[in-house]
Every structure is written in structure tokens, then in C-alpha cells.
Amino acid sequence: MADPFLHEDFTTYCPLFLSLKDRRCLVIGGGTVAERKARRLLEHGACVEVVAQRLNAWWREQASRGKVHWIATGYEPHQLEGAALVFAATSDRALNRRVAEDARSRGVWCNMASDPRWGSCLVPASFRRGPLTVAVSTAGLSPAVARLVRERLEREFGPEWEVYLHFLGRLRRAVQARSADSERNQEWFRAVVQLPILEWIRQERFREIPVAVSRVGGGVLGEPEIEREWEAAWKASF
Numbered sequence: 001m002a003d004p005f006l007h008e009d010f011t012t013y014c015p016l017f018l019s020l021k022d023r024r025c026l027v028i029g030g031g032t033v034a035e036r037k038a039r040r041l042l043e044h045g046a047c048v049e050v051v052a053q054r055l056n057a058w059w060r061e062q063a064s065r066g067k068v069h070w071i072a073t074g075y076e077p078h079q080l081e082g083a084a085l086v087f088a089a090t091s092d093r094a095l096n097r098r099v100a101e102d103a104r105s106r107g108v109w110c111n112m113a114s115d116p117r118w119g120s121c122l123v124p125a126s127f128r129r130g131p132l133t134v135a136v137s138t139a140g141l142s143p144a145v146a147r148l149v150r151e152r153l154e155r156e157f158g159p160e161w162e163v164y165l166h167f168l169g170r171l172r173r174a175v176q177a178r179s180a181d182s183e184r185n186q187e188w189f190r191a192v193v194q195l196p197i198l199e200w201i202r203q204e205r206f207r208e209i210p211v212a213v214s215r216v217g218g219g220v221l222g223e224p225e226i227e228r229e230w231e232a233a234w235k236a237s238f
């Protein structure tokens with residue numbers, strides 16, 4: 001008989017980027033896995049509360065510096081009230097499952113450290129290049145593969161992508177402010193992204209960029225304006 005896990009419908013996982021800034025996120029368990037998840041939450045400005053009778057050294061440090069709020073009791077379902085997201089990250093599988101069930105009945109998103117399919121979301125392997133975020137999931141089939149893919153992509157998408165995206169973002173705002181002809185703008189952007197700009201950035205041939213962009217037909221910006229946007233993008237990146 002086929003393995004039911006492998007035949008699970010993994011299309012149920014819809015990729016989304018959540019803004020967790022100032023949102024209450026609850027972490028049940030104060031160990032290593034809970035720490036890994038919480039580090040990421042803090043990087044994104046979430047309000048982290050941890051429910052655990054004992055904390056590891058990292059958690060104790062965060063609690064003593066006021067970076068997280070420590071609820072030093074056992075887990076109780078009412079703790080979920082008002083939370084945007086809960087991480088069931090204890091080493092007690094039965095407890096993690098109870099948290100997942102309670103979260104589901106209250107409409108709170110839940111990530112499960114054990115038995116991930118009981119939860120409602122997965123944490124992807126990810127990295128950032130300024131405004132560019134790359135996130136990878138294997139629908140929980142193999143976190144080690146998610147890591148491998150992330151490492152490969154990290155090598156492929158180098159630091160030059162940061163200034164490149166700032167530049168394209170600025171050009172886009174400038175073009176939209178100047179012209180409402182969205183078909184013409186679209187065509188121009190499609191042609192601009194065909195230029196080997198990333199290659200020029202890697203080779204530090206920066207001067208060629210505004211010249212080449214200004215020569216792309218159908219544009220509404222002149223070379224001095226494009227150069228200004230390039231300079232501003234450069235400053236925003238370093």
C-alpha cells in the first residue's frame with residue numbers, strides 16, 4: 001500500500017508573506033526549536049510570548065532583557081486568545097497536538113514542530129537580498145532538502161540583487177509618476193530587465209547602467225534622472 005504521507009495533498013500549502021510586525025505570537029516550549037522559530041519572529045518585529053516552565057539560556061537572556069514575555073506556567077488554551085500565530089514547539093507530542101486543535105478551533109494559525117500536518121502552516125527555508133526574499137518549502141517532506149535548495153539559491157542570487165531591486169523599484173516609481181500609459185511602461189520595463197544590469201553590477205561597470213537604460217526605446221526618463229535613481233539605489237543598499 002502507498003505511504004499515505006507521500007500521497008498527502010501538498011497543494012494545500014499556499015505561499016504567503018505575512019507581516020507580523022507588532023502581532024502577538026505565542027511560542028509553546030522554550031527549547032532549541034522554539035528558539036529557532038522565535039529568532040525569526042523577532043527579526044520581523046513580532047511580539048513574542050513564550051509559555052514554558054523552563055527556558056534554555058537564549059530564552060532566559062531574551063526574557064531578562066525584555067525582548068520576549070515569559071509566561072512561566074503550563075499551557076492553557078485561553079493563552080491563545082488574541083494571538084495571530086502559535087508555535088507548538090515542545091518535545092511533548094501530545095501537548096503539541098492539543099495546541100494545534102485548540103488553535104484550529106479558535107482560528108489561530110499554528111506551526112507544529114512535531115507532526116507538522118496537524119498544524120496549519122510551515123516555516124520555509126529562506127534568505128533575503130534587501131527587498132528580495134526567497135523562501136523554499138518541500139511541504140514538510142524533507143526540511144534537509146529545503147535547506148539544500150536554499151543554500152544553492154543563496155549562491156546563485158548574490159548581493160548584487162539588493163541594489164538591482166532598489167534601482168528597479170525606484171525607476172518604477174519615477175516612471176509611474178511621469179506616465180500613466182501602463183502598456184508602454186510595461187513594455188519598457190520588460191526591455192530594461194533584459195539588459196545585463198546584474199552582470200554590470202558584478203563587474204562594477206556602474207557607469208554603463210544609466211546610459212544603457214536611457215537608450216531602451218519607449219522610455220519616459222532621461223539619462224540624468226536615471227542616473228539619479230541609480231545613485232539613490234546605491235545609497236539605499238550600503
Ligand SMILES: C[C@@]1(CC(=O)O)C2=NC(=C\c3[nH]c(c(CCC(=O)O)c3CC(=O)O)Cc3[nH]c(c(CC(=O)O)c3CCC(=O)O)/C=C3\N/C(=C\2)[C@@H](CCC(=O)O)[C@]3(C)CC(=O)O)/[C@H]1CCC(=O)O
Binds near residue numbers: 037114138142
Ligand atoms: C526550513 C526550516 C526552517 C526553520 O525551522 O527555521 C525547517 N526545518 C529546518 C531544518 C531542519 N529541520 C530538521 C532537520 C533535520 C533533517 C531532516 O529531518 O530533514 C533540518 C535540517 C538541518 O537543520 O540541517 C528536523 C525536522 N524538521 C521538522 C521535523 C518534524 C517532522 O517532520 O515531523 C523534523 C524532525 C525532528 C525529529 O527528527 O525529531 C519539521 C519542519 N521543519 C520545517 C522547516 C518545516 C518544513 C519545511 C519544508 O516545507 O520543507 C516543518 C515541517 C515544520 C516547521 O518547523 O515549520 C529549517 C532549515 C533552515 C535552513 O537552513 O534554511
Ligand SMILES: NC(=O)c1ccc[n+]([C@@H]2O[C@H](COP(=O)([O-])OP(=O)(O)OC[C@H]3O[C@@H](n4cnc5c(N)ncnc54)[C@H](O)[C@@H]3O)[C@@H](O)[C@H]2O)c1
Binds near residue numbers: 032033092095
Ligand atoms: N520543526 C523542526 O524544524 C524540528 C527540528 C528538530 C526537532 N523537532 C521537533 O521539535 C521537538 C522539540 O525539539 P527541541 O530540540 O526544541 O527540544 P528541547 O528539549 O530543546 O525543548 C523542548 C521544550 O519543550 C518543553 N516541554 C516539554 N514537555 C512540556 C510540557 N508538557 N509542557 C510544556 N513544555 C514542555 C521543555 O521544557 C523544553 O523547553 C522535538 O521533539 C522534535 O519533535 C522539530
